[in-house]
Amino acid sequence: MIGRLNHVAIATADLEKSAAVYRDLLGAKVSAPHALPEHGVTVVFVELPNTKIELLQPLGDKSPIAAYLEKSPSGGMHHVCYEVDDIAAARDKLAAAGARVLGDIKIGAHGKPVVFLHPKDFVGTLVELEQA
Amino acid sequence: MIGRLNHVAIATADLEKSAAVYRDLLGAKVSAPHALPEHGVTVVFVELPNTKIELLQPLGDKSPIAAYLEKSPSGGMHHVCYEVDDIAAARDKLAAAGARVLGDIKIGAHGKPVVFLHPKDFVGTLVELEQA
Numbered sequence A, B: 001m002i003g004r005l006n007h008v009a010i011a012t013a014d015l016e017k018s019a020a021v022y023r024d025l026l027g028a029k030v031s032a033p034h035a036l037p038e039h040g041v042t043v044v045f046v047e048l049p050n051t052k053i054e055l056l057q058p059l060g061d062k063s064p065i066a067a068y069l070e071k072s073p074s075g076g077m078h079h080v081c082y083e084v085d086d087i088a089a090a091r092d093k094l095a096a097a098g099a100r101v102l103g104d105i106k107i108g109a110h111g112k113p114v115v116f117l118h119p120k121d122f123v124g125t126l127v128e129l130e131q132a
Helices: A015-025 A066-071 A087-096 B015-025 B066-071 B087-096
Strands: A005-011 A034-036 A041-047 A052-058 A076-084 A101-107 A113-117 A127-131 B005-011 B034-036 B041-047 B052-058 B076-084 B101-107 B113-117 B127-131
Touching: A005 A127, A005 B005, A015 A041, A015 A052, A076 A087, A076 B076, A087 A101, A087 A113, A087 A127, B005 B127, B015 B041, B015 B052, B076 B087, B087 B101, B087 B113, B087 B127
Parallel strands: A005 A052, A076 A127, B005 B052, B076 B127
Antiparallel strands: A005 A076, A034 A041, A041 A052, A101 A113, A113 A127, B005 B076, B034 B041, B041 B052, B101 B113, B113 B127
16 A cells, blocks of 8 residues: 655754754755745755655644654654555545544645554554655 | 665564554555564564665664663654765764764664764754665
């Protein structure tokens, strides 16, 4: 069912400093910051040859990563995103197997349908599925 | 400097159950367990089209992931591994810039030279560099 690893999301309270770590220390290709107010984050894309790292900073007062940063103020890995061909079929299969799907399918930060899966059912890892 | 994302490592106290999550729920290609006593883990490789997820379970009483699982008994994302061309040059560049390099370059689980970097200097994320 799952295909490519679309991205690894890393939460940070200081996007500029974190982007500099990837750009200046690790020598990666790093985008300008993109504000995504409808998703409650500002994102910097770290482009690797085979996938992306997304550095996420909270935006607004209902950011989905605010709680994470309260627990882990220095940031850290927030979720992984796997691609699927058919997100409704994936959601239905997982729900039928008893896995906890978090909310409805929505349009994600890349303009494609996404859904999140509960960490407790996926090896302690928040998983995003994105219809590729 | 960094190239491909070689793998994302996910720690688990129950490798069989975690492998089943990826194989049966998420429909991924999952290897048999490999015991790596010299690295203190047993690993299952989840093969995605563009990278790997490595599910790690502690092996022996000096496992490098034991402390992580004490804090997070249900498991979770443990580190990311980026490929570099020249690991000694990468280590020297990072150390000269003041980043904390954890210990010496060693031979890692794939038989290649690796070194770990301190999460506090890398956006709260434990980073492994592997000479590809």
